Amino acid sequence: MKLWQKIFLPTLALMVLLTTLASMLLLKSSRDALWQREYQRAVTQQQYLAGMLRTGVISQRLQRGVIQLGRAETGRAAAQVLSQQAAGGYLAGLALYDDAGGALYSSLPAQTPLPRPASAGATALQLAGDSRGGWFLLCSMPLALEGGSYRLGAAYDVSDLQRQLARQAGAAVARCLALSLLGAGLLLVLVRRLLRPLAALDKSARRIAAGSYGERLPEGGQDELAGLAADMNQLAGAVQQRVQQLEQVAEERKAFIGSLAHEMKTPLTSILGFADLLYLPSQVPDDKRVEYACVIAEEARRLRSLSGKLLELMTLGSANLVFEPVPLRELADEVAVSLGPVLAQSGLRLYCDCPNTPLWVDKELFKSLLYNLLDNGRKASEAGGVLRLAAAPEPGGVTILVRDYGRGIPQKELDKICQPFYMVDKSRSRKAGGAGLGLALCQEIVAVHRGRMRIDSREGQGTLITLRFPLEGPKGQKEGGADG
Numbered sequence: 001m002k003l004w005q006k007i008f009l010p011t012l013a014l015m016v017l018l019t020t021l022a023s024m025l026l027l028k029s030s031r032d033a034l035w036q037r038e039y040q041r042a043v044t045q046q047q048y049l050a051g052m053l054r055t056g057v058i059s060q061r062l063q064r065g066v067i068q069l070g071r072a073e074t075g076r077a078a079a080q081v082l083s084q085q086a087a088g089g090y091l092a093g094l095a096l097y098d099d100a101g102g103a104l105y106s107s108l109p110a111q112t113p114l115p116r117p118a119s120a121g122a123t124a125l126q127l128a129g130d131s132r133g134g135w136f137l138l139c140s141m142p143l144a145l146e147g148g149s150y151r152l153g154a155a156y157d158v159s160d161l162q163r164q165l166a167r168q169a170g171a172a173v174a175r176c177l178a179l180s181l182l183g184a185g186l187l188l189v190l191v192r193r194l195l196r197p198l199a200a201l202d203k204s205a206r207r208i209a210a211g212s213y214g215e216r217l218p219e220g221g222q223d224e225l226a227g228l229a230a231d232m233n234q235l236a237g238a239v240q241q242r243v244q245q246l247e248q249v250a251e252e253r254k255a256f257i258g259s260l261a262h263e264m265k266t267p268l269t270s271i272l273g274f275a276d277l278l279y280l281p282s283q284v285p286d287d288k289r290v291e292y293a294c295v296i297a298e299e300a301r302r303l304r305s306l307s308g309k310l311l312e313l314m315t316l317g318s319a320n321l322v323f324e325p326v327p328l329r330e331l332a333d334e335v336a337v338s339l340g341p342v343l344a345q346s347g348l349r350l351y352c353d354c355p356n357t358p359l360w361v362d363k364e365l366f367k368s369l370l371y372n373l374l375d376n377g378r379k380a381s382e383a384g385g386v387l388r389l390a391a392a393p394e395p396g397g398v399t400i401l402v403r404d405y406g407r408g409i410p411q412k413e414l415d416k417i418c419q420p421f422y423m424v425d426k427s428r429s430r431k432a433g434g435a436g437l438g439l440a441l442c443q444e445i446v447a448v449h450r451g452r453m454r455i456d457s458r459e460g461q462g463t464l465i466t467l468r469f470p471l472e473g474p475k476g477q478k479e480g481g482a483d484g
Contacts, residue, residue, distance in 0.1 A: 008191045015187065016180045023176045031165055038137060039125055042156050046123065046139045049085070049094070050152055056081030057145050071098075074146040079105035092136055095153040096143075104150075114140040114153040127158070135162040201229055267303040271296050273341025295337060321365065321448065325358035328391050328398065335370045336389075342375070347383030350374065354391040359398055359469060361449055369445040370402070373465055376439065377404030380463065397470045405462035414455060 060077040061069050069077060075098065082094045082105045093108035108114070115126035115138055123141040130136070136155040143152045274292040332354040343350055359366075370389065377387045381404050388403040439455075446453045449469055457463035 007195070008188055011191075012180075012184050012187055015183050016176075019176050019179050019183070023172045027169060027172045030168065034161060034165065038156075038158060038161060042125060042137050042139045042154075043123055045091070045156065046141055046152070046154055049154060050141065050143050052085070053078055053081055053096075053143065053152065054145065056084075061146070069146045071146075071148055074148055075104040078145060078150070082107075090157055092155040092157045094155075097151040097153070099149040099151075106153075108153065108155050109134070109136060114138055114151070116140065133159070135159045264303060267299040267338070269342050270299045270338040270340075271303075273345070274299075277341065298334075299338060321362040323360050323362055325360055326363050326366070327356045327358050328354040328400075329356045331359075331361075331363070331367060331370065332389055332391070335367055335374065338367075339371060339374055339378075343378060343387070346378055346381070348378055348381055348385050348387060350387045350389065352389045354389065354400075355393060357391070357393045357398055357471075359471065361469075365445055366449065369442050369467075370400075372439075372442050373402040377402065377406065377463065380404055380406030380408070382406065393471075394468075396472070397468055400467040400469070402465040402467070403462065408459040408461050408463055409455070409457040410459055411457075414457065 057069065057074060057077045060073075060080070061067075064073075075096075078096055082096055085091075085094060093106070095106040095108050095114060096104045097114075098104060109130060113128075115124040123139065126138045128136050128138055135158050137158045138153065138155050140151055140153045143150045274296050277292055278289060332352045336350055336352055339350065374387055374389065381387065385405055388401070390403075391398055391400045393399075443453060446467060446469075451467055451469040454466040455463065456466070
């Protein structure tokens with residue numbers, strides 16, 4: 001099979017498939033909309049008939065001057081009211097049945113049994129045809145009259161709608177066929193014309209392969225084929241460079257996707273935690289429900305903002321980060337609220353002791369730093385344990401301490417734990433949802449904020465992470481603050 005055939009035939013098949021699929025979807029959407037409108041119309045008409053029937057029975061009772069009609073009198077009164085309702089046109093027939101299934105009145109077309117509702121109080125709809133090619137929408141609904149249970153049925157003539165849908169289907173098939181034929185002709189002409197220069201390139205390449213090394217592929221023109229000729233002429237030197245570039249791009253994308261997935265998990269955990277609390281309406285007061293909803297909204301905004309900031313961090317460094325003075329206590333409180341449901345589920349307690357000292361940070365990125373460090377401590381701790389977050393101002397800067405009393409890290413692993421994807425205990429980390437990116441990201445966030453991070457840990461005694469940041473802002477401003 002020639003190249004033009006390999007391109008033309010699959011493309012034609014795909015085009016026909018997409019055209020057919022689009023036509024079917026459009027036809028289905030139109031058909032569903034028409035039937036939905038028709039169903040709503042039938043239900044509305046049925047409700048009108050039920051109301052008219054109730055009014056007629058009440059009128060009969062008032063005329064007779066009794067408090068309530070008997071069962072037999074109610075049936076006769078209802079049948080009399082229905083007999084006065086002229087059937088014809090859209091309303092093809094009416095029927096009324098008692099709770100035992102006996103017909104009190106029926107003017108339905110022949111061979112049109114009413115559907116039974118799937119549950120008590122439901123209205124049943126069913127499409128049925130007759131031997132003469134007519135179509136009816138059968139509607140059945142329960143009805144209470146004078147303390148008795150009945151079933152009101154009606155048949156609505158939808159033959160015109162069925163014929164309209166059949167015409168639409170035929171027109172769609174005709175349009176699809178016409179478009180496919182037109183597209184096939186245009187596609188054939190286009191493919192043959194575009195591949196004509198490729199034949200010339202193929203002849204030149206064959207002469208080169210046969211030993212005519214002085215032969216060079218023509219590079220005239222501005223299209224992709226001209227670029228292909230130039231690439232083939234420079235193939236030897238380009239292959240190694242291309243491979244290196246592709247490997248670098250693949251590695252960067254892999255690291256970025258892993259970092260983004262790790263960071264997205266933290267706000268999603270808070271969102272899911274507070275959403276779970278909202279599943280308990282009988283146990284959550286309204287003020288708490290509003291508070292939880294606010295946290296969910298805040299974390300969703302944080303997720304949106306954080307994904308953008310991570311993209312900037314991975315591609316542009318700190319060029320587009322927004323630094324502002326934010327009180328440490330505010331940062332700690334927001335992180336504690338976000339981490340609350342996860343800590344409660346793990347059976348841990350968090351103690352925060354942070355002053356109101358303002359620190360120049362990118363707020364969402366810095367919250368991610370604290371969240372990741374505390375979340376790592378949570379994963380390393382047993383139920384009933386304690387996490388601590390403390391901060392204290394010092395001359396020219398602030399020291400932040402994050403402490404857990406969990407398993408600790410072996411001394412020989414301390415130099416490696418900040419490497420991307422490195423995990424001390426892979427099975428435990430994966431079971432806890434880790435990917436080995438948390439500390440690597442934390443180290444980058446600390447560097448962006450011109451800080452330093454130190455990790456001290458002992459097996460069985462826990463881990464202490466010390467962070468030091470300058471109070472000086474990105475443009476040389478200083479933010480002083482009293483210990484709150």
